Amino acid sequence: MSRRPLRILFFNRSYWPDFGATGQLLTELAEDLVAHHGFDVTVVTGYPLRQPGSRPAREIHNGVEIVRASGTTFEPRRFAGRAANYVSYFASACAAGLRVGRGDMVVALTDPPIIGLAGLLAARRAGVPFVFMVRDVFPEVAALLEDFRSATVDAVLEQVTRYLLRHADAVLPLGDTMQQRLVAKGGHPGRMRIIEDWADCALLAPGPKDNPFSRAHGLHDRFVVMHAGNIGLSQNLDIVLDAAEHLRARDDIRIVFVGDGARRVLLERRARERCLDHVVFLPYQPRERMGESYAAADVFVVSLLPGLAGCIVPSKVYSILAAGRPYVAAVEEACEVVALTRAEGCGFVVAPGDARALADHVIELADTPGLADRMGARAREVGLRFDRPRQVAKYAELFRELAGRPGAEPQGVRRKP
Helix, strand or coil, X not given: CCCCCCEEEEEXXXXXXXXXXXXXXXXXXXXXXXXXXXCEEEEEECCCCCCCCCCCCEEEECCEEEEECCCCCCXXXXXXXXXXXXXXXXXXXXXXXXXXXXXXXXXXXXXXXXXXXXXXXXXXXXXXXXXXXXXXXXXXXXXXXXXXXXXXXXXXXXXXXXXXXXXXXEEECCCHHHHHXXXXXXXXXXXXXXXXXXXXXXXXXXCCCCCXXXXXXXXXXXXXEEEECCCXXXXXXHHXXXXXXXXXXXXXXXXXXXXXXXXXXXXXXXXXXCCCCCXXXXXXXXXXXXXXHHHCCCXXXXXXXXXXXXXXXXXXXXXXXXXXXXXXXXXXXXXXXXXXXXXXXXXXXXXXXXXXXXXXHHHHHHHCCCHHHXXXXXXXXXXXXXXHHHHHHHHHHHHHHHCCCCXXXXXXXXXXX
């Protein structure tokens, strides 16, 4: 007689159909665990911020049970709105975690940073392992954001993070620098397992630049520098506008932002005030058009505010690799992207504030025949190492180890007796 499916309970405010990177990755992880690894998955999440009330409180989507904890859905562009959404979701998620059936394991992400407490409560109540899946490190992420300053909240978040690190049966950082930060906060290195994010290499593959998306926006005959994804508070996207100043004389170059986020309105206004007519802002593209939008780019920009290395790992780099395009990373040396870039030769690294160097690399790629193509081909080779099925399989293996299936002792994690 076969065993029943391994049941996993996830906690994270963002999930399908939200656009956020963390929610999208969790959606892909949960659905693949069900479809390809035979897991039974429940996600305790919030209501979509841009579509409040559009989903039922409980539903099944692509095999995953979704339980939506009620809470506010204020516009998250300012701290007050985000804080209200976080606290109200946390309170409701704690209650929801007590109502859902008991599983074999509880996994909490970091949206919001205190949601791990709800996950830990549910895990201890059920007597099952608790996994802390770290996407962002707090309070560093909150403390460095431009619209928020509170020593009291920082202190609370610091203590919450340390508490979760001490009590988690496994901690999953996204890279070496993030792991070092978590160890410095008291996390036990023997209970940590690095599993990087991924891209869907079947969905995102090298494609022709001349396509319906690039034609629709007049990009097919221009050298395109693109930022795709969240236009948020953690990124140093002002450097892109500063680089655009240096590229003003190049009529053959376009700088394109594709996406939305807390800083989009401000950046659009600054671009208009500076008369940067070669800077274009476009909305999020539906999943079925991502391949075309990425293929319209000749080079991407990956950026992060100084001080956030290891607190956030820019997951967009894996999509860029899958699409077979080079990139310029404006990040600190400690950022996980730097080691990958230097080792594989699929992009360039500049200091976070060095707009002149960013512009120079764009010109180098635009003016050197074949350079972008060669670096893009290498990027695709590297991207295949982080393909979605490979990375999801690592999670499935770890979860089976923690649950004692097929019976081997877990390596690098702690299993409850």
